[in-house]
Amino acid sequence: MLDAVKEIGEMAIKAENKSLLDVLIEDPNQNGAYKNIIAINFMIDGNDVTFRDVTIEQTDSSKVARYLYSSSGGNGPGYMPVAKITEPEKTFNGKILSWFKILSKKGLKIDNDEKKFLENLNKSLQENKDRILDDIIKFRGEFPKKEGLVLMIKFIENNVNKYIGDIPVFRKLLIDSDNDKYNKLSATDKVCSICGEKKDLVFGKVDTYAFYTIDKIGYIVGGFDEKKSWRNYPVCPDCRLKLEEGKKYIENNLTFRFYGLRYQLIPKFLIGEDFIREDIINIFKDTTKLVTLKDSTEKRVIGDEDDITYFLKDADDSLSLNYLFIQKQNSAERILLLIEDVFPSHLREIFSAKDSVEKMFGDNFTFRNIRNFLSKSDINKRDSDLDGYFLDITDRIFRGRKVDLNLLLKFIMKRVRDEFIEDRYYANATKDGIMAVTFLEKLGLIEMEVYEMEERQLSDFFKKYDKNFETPIKRGLVLLGALTELLLRKQYKDRGAKPFMKNLKSLKMDEKDIKGLLPKVQNKLEEYDSFDKGKRLLAKEVSNYLLLAGDNWHMPVDEINFYFACGINLTDEIAAIIYNKEEELQ
Template sequence: MLDAVKDIGEMSISTGRKSLLDVLIEDPNQNGSYKNVIAINFTVDGDDVKYKDVTIEETDSQKISRYLYSSAGGNGPGYMPVAKITEPDKTFNGKILSWFKILSKKGLNIDEDERRFLENLNSAIQENKDEILEKIIKFRGEFPKKDGLLLMLKFVEGSTYKYIGDIPLFRKLLVDTDNEKYNKLSANDKVCSICGEKKDLVFGKVDTYAFYTIDKTGYIVGGFDEKKSWRNFPVCPDCRLKLEEGKKYIENNLTFKFYGLKYQLIPKFLIGERFVKEEILDIFKETTRLVSLKESTKKRVITDEDDIMYFLKDADDSISLNYLFIEKQNSAERILLLIEDVFPSHIREIFKAKDTVDGIFNENFTFRNIRNFLSKSDMKKRDSDLDGYFLDLTDRIFRGRKIDINLILKFIMKRVRDEFIQNKYYQSAIKDGMMAIKFLQNLGLVEMEVKAMEERPLSDFFKKYEENFETPIKRGLVLLGALTELLLRKQCKDRGAKPFMKNLKSLKMDEKDIRGLLPKVQNKLEEYDSFDKGKRLLAKEVSNYLLLAGDDWHMPVDEINFYFACGLNLADEIASIIYSKEEEQ
């Protein structure tokens, strides 16, 4: 995955015509809140540096690389003497004046001329600090508090104005300062684990993603000698910056929503960018193309919020896709799920399975139908507590790994029972379950028992659902569920209630309960004078299939009640068939 992140970083740098240094630079006005810059101006003549004045100007997006702004540094001085103003005195003293403490560092990579320049610049600021601060406070007071201001240094050489990013010394110091935190755990003349090349320097604690650490048991090689921990994950300075740029690009452009969860889509170009079709490559190169795809209303399967999978399914297998589900907790990051190496050909299979489900149920199937019963174990809970199960199922779908159907049925029936007991619209929950099982069966992820079945009056109805109902017991349960639903409707029409529902035991019936249910339904229909020819035909088919099923069904309670519930949901379809047959007769 990290190789793929690095490749994305390289592509972003190349497309944006950036240098590696630009990776460290940020746009101070990215959110539009810092529209003005307070500049402390100095005249420069060789080594001679003199304070000139303090001016204000508008932020210019074309000058971002010249501002050399980076938010790194926390409460102390940043990488550069550039900062967003919080309180004028604190920012000036803590971010600008304090930055020059860099001159006291041992091993600072500057020559004598560069040191003299920085010392003279520091002296010029110190000698005029009261006047500078007074003018900063004055400018700050001219703008509302909600308007942010950037504070920076600026230089005049002859008639040319220069920002600190125009001076090579500051650009070099930015890189050196940023590398400083990694130099503590490093090695010379070693092979980088990302590019595979031998480099003069490799770092041992590159924390582009905050889930990598060496302060926990099991993370340190070499007998828990921290100095040897670079062996775990050696990364050269160039690859580190490419990883940073790749991560930033992915977070800004390739992060999508997934039913309450966020995932990052990380493409991997298997045989190099130049062999990937241009229209596919453009998706990842052009931010505007990504935005238009996010806003499109094309048919979806991954999510009904943000989805570019519909487009990527038509790519060839010169790319693979990684899905990173990651959760940020303060400064730490935790991987919820990483799905690696999903090929477009498999995505096409997923869409093919979806299209079959859409055709059978005349409805648009998405992962929402699955999420509906893999969200909360109790609908009264505020937060989702079944994310782990949902992500595991997602992982199996994208990797093509087998799924335990009994576990899925357990969650489906939990939601169906909750709706059924509360007399809500449980048909929707049943339909979600039917569509999900059919989808998984189309992908070959669940095992479905199939037996040769003789032609019967309702055989054509069952053929529509293919392998889902291809055993006598499943067909018997479905038809019994439909017959029971017709009885419940009759009761509701005549009495305004459904007292027979108590016989269904909250959809927790076992084999014995089912065998005793058919005569109860028949008798009750007789009482309501509603056991007409259509229902008699239906009861006859139920009896036939239950007898063919024999004894000892070896079927879990959840599975028994799932197929019975399917019948409750399919009652209209079955009724239309049996009454049309009655009319023909």
């Protein structure tokens, strides 16, 4: 995966001719949450620095290089005296005033004039810190708490407004500070683990992704000697630059939503960028094209939004895709799932299965139909607690690994039962379930039993659903579910209630319950004077298939009730057929 991240970074650097400084700086308003700046303004006259005032201005993407903002630094001072405000006093003291401790650092690579300038700036800040902080607090209070603000130092020299990025000493210190971070753990004349080449210098603490650390047992080689930790993951300066830019590009352009989860789409060019089709390679080079594809709503399968997978399926297998599901927790990052080496040919198989399901059921199908069962174990819970199961089945779909149908049916029936008991839209839940099962069967991830069945009155109906109902027991359960639903509708029409529902045991019926249900349904229909020829034909078909199924079905309760619920959901379609058959028989 890191090789792929490096390739993306290399592409971005080459396309925009970026330097190390360009890679280090960031747009503080990248996500649109920091639209305003609190600027601490100083007058410059040679090396003399005088505090002027504190003002508010809007962020401007064209000035990103002048802001010199970098999120590096953690809880302490960052690389530069510019920061996003958390609490005014904490940010001012910890990120702005504390930054000037750099002046006491040994071996600081600045000349005497530059040092004098910074000392004067620090002195002016200290002398006016109470007034400055009061103004910062006042401006912070003028904006809603949810609206972010950036705090930075700004200058006026010869009536020209300047940001720290316009002052050479700040640019120099930014690069030096970044280099110092990595030089602490390094080695000379070693092989880079990314490019595989022997380099004059390699770093041992390139933490492009925050899930890599050397401060825990198991991460340090060489007898837990931190100075030898470079052996774990040596990275040369060139590759570090490309990794940083690659991560930044992916976060800004290739990060998508996936039903409450975030994933990054990381392409890998297997035979080199020069051999990939131009229209495919341009997707990852041209940010405008990416935005256009993100805004497209055609043919979703991965998520409800931000899905470019439909376009990428048409590439050839010289390209593979990595899906990185990652969760940020403060300054740390945790990998939830990494799906590596998904080829466009497999994406085509996924879309083919999707198209088959949609044609069969006349409705759109995406991973939403699966997520509906694998979100919360209890509908009243605030947060999703089934993310692990959902990511596991996602992983199996993209890797082409078998799915445990019994486990999936357990979650499907949990939701169907919840809806059924409350007499809500359980038909929708059932439809989601049968579509999901059909999708997985089309991908060959679950196997359906298929018996050779004789031609009967409803054979054409069952053939429409391919392998879903190709055993006697499944057909019997589906038709019994439809017959039961016709009874429930009759009861509700006549009485405004469905008292027969108690016989369905909250959809937890076993083989014995099912076999005893048919005569109960028939008797109740007789009582309502509703056992017409259509329903008699349906009951006859139920009896036939249940007899063919024999005894000892060896079918889990969840599976029994799933197919019964499918019949409830398909009642209208079945009723239309049986009453047409009735007319043909008259």
